[in-house]
Amino acid sequence: MAHVHELGIVHRDLSDRNVLLCSDxxxxxxxxxxxxxxSGPEYRPSTISGSPAFMAxxxxxxxxxxLKADVWAIGVLLWELLTDTNPWEERPKQHR
Structure with missing residues (x-):
């Protein structure tokens, strides 16, 4: 994500479905x-898009x-990796 952010691109939809673990x-x-x-330090979207559970x-x-919106989503992903839950849901993923 650091490279993408250096290019001035905000992903806006980082989630557990969009981050892939490779076999290597x-x-x-x-x-x-x-x-x-x-085009500047902020982006004002005309529509809300992304995965709500991961949105800033x-x-x-x-x-x-x-770009901080992507950092927020990475934080939610890290929370899920460490706890096997989404911070906004009560039940662990294996029980859904």
């Missing part, structure tokens, strides 16, 4: 359908977003 142990990010090139509060509210 590498990690790849997919589904750049919601990604946008930012400002993204959910339809406000201006920055």
């Amino acid at each position: 142990g590498g990690v790849k990010v997919g589904d750049f359908g919601c990604a946008r090139k930012m 509060p400002e993204q959910l509210a339809g406000g201006s977003i920055t």
